[in-house]
Amino acid sequence: MSPVVTAPGLRHRYVFTRVDFRPMRDVDDQLVGRSGREGGRGRVGGMSEFVLSGHGLVKRFGPAVALAGVDVGIGRAEALAIMGPSGSGKSTLLHCLAGIMKPDSGEVRLLGERIDTMGERDRSTLRRTRFGFVFQFGQLLPELPADENVALPLMLGGMTRGRAVQEARAWFGPLGLGGMEGRRPGELSGGQAQRVAIARALVTRPAVIFADEPTGALDQATGHEIMRILVEATKHNGASLVVVTHDPEVARWCDRVVEVRDGMILAPGRRQDHIRALSGGNA
Amino acid sequence: MRNLLELSWRLLRGGGRQSMLGTGLTAAAVAISSALLVFALAANVAFAARADREAWRNPVEAKGTPVAIEATAKDYVRDRIITVVDVAPLRYAPGVRPPGTDRMPRPGEVWVSPGLAELMRELPAEQLAARFPGKVAGTIGDDGLLFPDELVAVVGRTAADPAMAASRADHPLTSTPPTKISDFAGRAGDETVVYQIMALIASVLMVVPLLVFGGAAARLTVARRDQRLAALRLVGATPWQVVMMTVAEAVITAFGGAVLGLVLYGAAVPLLSRIEMADGSWFAADLWPGILPVLGVLLAVPLLVGLSAVIGLRRVVVSPLGVAKRETPPAMRFVRVVALFVILIAVPLSFRGTSTTVVAGVLGLAFLGVNLVGPWVVGVIGRITTRTARRPARLLAGRRLVDDPKSAWRTVSGVALTGFIAGFVGLLSPSSDLLGGPPSTAGLRLVVPDAQAAALAEQAGERLSGAGIDAHVKTSGRPESGRAKERTLTISLPPGDGYTMRIDTARTALAGLVPGHVATSPMDDQWQGIRLLDDVRTGTLVVLGVSFLVAIASAGITAASSVLDRRQAYALLRLAGTPLEVLDRARRTETLVPLAVMGGGSILIGMFCASPFVYAAMSVSGAVTLLTSVAVGFAGVLGAGALSRPLLRSVTANPAPRPD
Numbered sequence: 001m002s003p004v005v006t007a008p009g010l011r012h013r014y015v016f017t018r019v020d021f022r023p024m025r026d027v028d029d030q031l032v033g034r035s036g037r038e039g040g041r042g043r044v045g046g047m048s049e050f051v052l053s054g055h056g057l058v059k060r061f062g063p064a065v066a067l068a069g070v071d072v073g074i075g076r077a078e079a080l081a082i083m084g085p086s087g088s089g090k091s092t093l094l095h096c097l098a099g100i101m102k103p104d105s106g107e108v109r110l111l112g113e114r115i116d117t118m119g120e121r122d123r124s125t126l127r128r129t130r131f132g133f134v135f136q137f138g139q140l141l142p143e144l145p146a147d148e149n150v151a152l153p154l155m156l157g158g159m160t161r162g163r164a165v166q167e168a169r170a171w172f173g174p175l176g177l178g179g180m181e182g183r184r185p186g187e188l189s190g191g192q193a194q195r196v197a198i199a200r201a202l203v204t205r206p207a208v209i210f211a212d213e214p215t216g217a218l219d220q221a222t223g224h225e226i227m228r229i230l231v232e233a234t235k236h237n238g239a240s241l242v243v244v245t246h247d248p249e250v251a252r253w254c255d256r257v258v259e260v261r262d263g264m265i266l267a268p269g270r271r272q273d274h275i276r277a278l279s280g281g282n283a
Numbered sequence: 284m285r286n287l288l289e290l291s292w293r294l295l296r297g298g299g300r301q302s303m304l305g306t307g308l309t310a311a312a313v314a315i316s317s318a319l320l321v322f323a324l325a326a327n328v329a330f331a332a333r334a335d336r337e338a339w340r341n342p343v344e345a346k347g348t349p350v351a352i353e354a355t356a357k358d359y360v361r362d363r364i365i366t367v368v369d370v371a372p373l374r375y376a377p378g379v380r381p382p383g384t385d386r387m388p389r390p391g392e393v394w395v396s397p398g399l400a401e402l403m404r405e406l407p408a409e410q411l412a413a414r415f416p417g418k419v420a421g422t423i424g425d426d427g428l429l430f431p432d433e434l435v436a437v438v439g440r441t442a443a444d445p446a447m448a449a450s451r452a453d454h455p456l457t458s459t460p461p462t463k464i465s466d467f468a469g470r471a472g473d474e475t476v477v478y479q480i481m482a483l484i485a486s487v488l489m490v491v492p493l494l495v496f497g498g499a500a501a502r503l504t505v506a507r508r509d510q511r512l513a514a515l516r517l518v519g520a521t522p523w524q525v526v527m528m529t530v531a532e533a534v535i536t537a538f539g540g541a542v543l544g545l546v547l548y549g550a551a552v553p554l555l556s557r558i559e560m561a562d563g564s565w566f567a568a569d570l571w572p573g574i575l576p577v578l579g580v581l582l583a584v585p586l587l588v589g590l591s592a593v594i595g596l597r598r599v600v601v602s603p604l605g606v607a608k609r610e611t612p613p614a615m616r617f618v619r620v621v622a623l624f625v626i627l628i629a630v631p632l633s634f635r636g637t638s639t640t641v642v643a644g645v646l647g648l649a650f651l652g653v654n655l656v657g658p659w660v661v662g663v664i665g666r667i668t669t670r671t672a673r674r675p676a677r678l679l680a681g682r683r684l685v686d687d688p689k690s691a692w693r694t695v696s697g698v699a700l701t702g703f704i705a706g707f708v709g710l711l712s713p714s715s716d717l718l719g720g721p722p723s724t725a726g727l728r729l730v731v732p733d734a735q736a737a738a739l740a741e742q743a744g745e746r747l748s749g750a751g752i753d754a755h756v757k758t759s760g761r762p763e764s765g766r767a768k769e770r771t772l773t774i775s776l777p778p779g780d781g782y783t784m785r786i787d788t789a790r791t792a793l794a795g796l797v798p799g800h801v802a803t804s805p806m807d808d809q810w811q812g813i814r815l816l817d818d819v820r821t822g823t824l825v826v827l828g829v830s831f832l833v834a835i836a837s838a839g840i841t842a843a844s845s846v847l848d849r850r851q852a853y854a855l856l857r858l859a860g861t862p863l864e865v866l867d868r869a870r871r872t873e874t875l876v877p878l879a880v881m882g883g884g885s886i887l888i889g890m891f892c893a894s895p896f897v898y899a900a901m902s903v904s905g906a907v908t909l910l911t912s913v914a915v916g917f918a919g920v921l922g923a924g925a926l927s928r929p930l931l932r933s934v935t936a937n938p939a940p941r942p943d
Binding site for chain 1: 672673674675678679682683685686687849851852855856857858859860861862865
């Protein structure tokens with residue numbers, strides 16, 4: 001069944017709010033259609049092809065509905081862009097997928113295992129070991145030099161400091177950060193700081209990297225550069241990438257784009273089609 | 284100007300919860316600083332007031348026609364001291380009277396303090412009241428007393444009374460010989476001068492960390508406002524306007540804090556007045572520092588905070604972008620250490636003399652010197668911690684110490700400055716049982732003239748047996764060296780039940796046997812030395828308590844503000860799976876390491892320096908008291924840091940942190 005059914009009350013709300021925008025019929029068709037296209041979304045067999053998947057995700061904040069029944073899956077070494085305007089629920093979706101929040105209903109699976117039912121401590125460990133995060137800015141601790149910022153997750157995992165820093169430094173050259181190891185975050189440019197953040201996200205060799213507006217604080221040229229590095233480095237390490245953004249230019253770097261509107265996945269589609277649609281057919 | 288003030292006020296109020304919290308923290312820091320500052324001032328005023336009220340008991344030889352003869356002595360009951368002032372009027376002089384009385388005592392009259400009057404009622408007459416022949420004519424008022432419960436007797440005598448002729452050389456330190464006086468103005472006693480110097484030293488010890496703490500607290504808030512003010516600069520506010528707004532905001536906050544501090548101090552006075560110094564607690568009025576010092580604090584504290592804010596703002600004013608970037612702070616230069624040595628060498632050379640002000644000045648400068656070196660040492664500790672860190676929490680803590688050694692120094696400075704003295708005194712000050720020996724074999728001693736020794740010994744025996752006391756009176760064999768014409772009667776009392784009562788009965792029975800002489804126990808004779816060391820210990824504990832209070836407040840405020848300053852990084856780290864405990868442990872380590880190294884280190888050095896002076900046995904009770912207070916202090920500092928844990932939890936719980 002369509003995941004919308006898991007929250008019948010919400011569906012009503014959805015109908016009310018969306019009816020003047022797009023016929024309900026259409027949306028349902030698309031959701032069903034997507035299930036069809038992606039194929040084998042059956043719970044048992046199909047999930048296994050996704051590294052990470054969310055099914056029927058519903059999240060409410062008081063009266064506000066952030067997620068109204070979302071299905072989404074990320075394949076191995078796939079880059080998925082989650083797009084949508086402010087308040088669409090895209091960040092909430094990322095937070096649910098990453099085990100930062102628990103959805104009110106629905107389930108999140110990592111390599112077939114439920115992670116939404118885990119306790120905070122376990123989810124915390126999971127985030128540290130299996131996921132990596134890149135945020136807009138401000139994620140580096142100002143008092144630690146760059147290499148120790150990168151080594152921090154390894155040390156938290158119990159690695160000795162010497163080895164952790166050594167492993168961390170191995171990331172600097174490939175990411176174009178050679179010679180920046182001892183610099184403080186305050187002494188790095190925005191792009192350099194983001195590259196350090198990418199190194200920190202990848203250093204534990206996670207299954208999935210989550211990036212929340214990773215270029216939001218950068219100029220366009222630097223933003224492109226960071227997206228290229230992010231996508232390449234992630235794939236090179238066999239990890240999957242989930243990017244939340246409102247910027248089509250950023251989404252362009254990903255294999256697949258889903259758009260969230262009012263807490264629902266709006267339109268499936270391949271990257272090119274979607275970007276063309278978003279940029280008024282000029283892309 | 285009015286627009287600027289209005290805008291400052293609006294920014295202050297409308298800055299959001301976290302900005303208000305920052306302002307609140309500064310106000311709290313200023314309040315605690317002001318309260319303790321007033322206390323440091325009041326302590327001096329209080330000792331001065333005591334010295335003034337004590338002066339009449341140190342008679343000064345009359346220049347003109349004398350109006351009376353005055354002599355003093357100490358007597359003892361139970362474990363307390365009675366000050367006995369003998370007064371023999373010579374001629375009528377209107378208005379001349381001992382303070383606290385309303386007229387010159389007539390021969391045969393006794394005036395007693397309320398405390399003594401009560402004790403005379405409580406105890407059987409043969410143990411106390413019978414020592415003061417004559418009728419009780421009145422009660423000595425507060426003007427004549429050092430502290431509320433003091434035991435004082437003013438005994439009126441005739442000028443021909445043998446007591447008014449005796450030299451009182453038996454206890455030269457605690458008595459004054461008969462002196463012809465023209466009034467009761469007197470002069471400050473030697474002992475009160477010692478106490479005043481000690482109070483001044485204690486004040487300096489308290490004030491230096493307070494100023495460090497108060498000033499830094501102001502800069503701390505400014506640091507958080509930096510960004511907003513830089514934004515104002517970017518939209519075209521002139522440097523002057525930015526400075527004025529900041530100063531206005533800081534001064535408003537600080538004034539509020541200072542007023543709150545005064546209220547806090549007022550509320551604490553009943554408690555503070557119970558601290559015993561020189562055998563007694565305090566009149567609440569003694570602890571009121573006076574209107575001028577209070578006004579001074581109310582004016583000076585906001586001014587200092589404003590000044591401190593301006594210093595903190597220099598960077599913003601220099602460049603609007605100056606605060607947008609965070610760079611590696613310049614390392615604490617070794618120059619600081621050099622500066623300390625320069626101060627230590629130059630100060631004794633340039634100041635000569637030993638007046639109180641010079642002592643305080645030198646001491647203050649020395650502490651300011653230590654204060655210069657403190658952050659440098661914290662930086663070194665931070666580097667060592669960083670280098671040796673294996674776990675993330677220690678690494679974070681070490682880096683934080685290197686990053687901002689001044690903030691850590693702010694927390695530990697007071698304890699580090701006081702620690703040395705605390706360690707020294709804690710080990711050195713004797714417990715009373717250590718010096719006195721077992722009192723059961725001590726008995727009493729009475730110095731008698733050589734010529735009458737035999738007769739007086741016999742009389743003493745008669746008096747004692749008349750009072751029902753089983754005692755053995757022994758006369759010392761030959762005149763003691765230096766006191767050629769005197770001998771000592773030793774009165775031994777068998778130990779056992781009611782010993783102290785029998786001793787007091789014996790004292791009472793022997794009162795007046797030798798005019799002007801008092802029978803004392805070895806314990807009584809050591810009383811002055813014990814009291815002084817006890818008081819030094821009490822004073823050290825008070826200063827240590829204040830230092831720990833500053834450390835606790837500072838730790839709490841530093842912890843909270845560091846959480847606020849780093850809320851974004853902390854929140855994102857927590858999102859990325861960093862356990863809250865690691866962040867928390869880092870914050871704990873950041874305070875505990877410098878506190879243990881510098882505070883603990885200075886206490887140990889103090890103890891080490893005191894060890895050569897500890898002859899027979901260590902002062903166990905002193906060491907225990909010290910260790911207990913240190914443990915309580917450390918726990919308090921850690922507890923204050925832990926208070927911001929909910930804050931850490933709440934700022935990191937926000938799943939979508941955005942910069943302000």
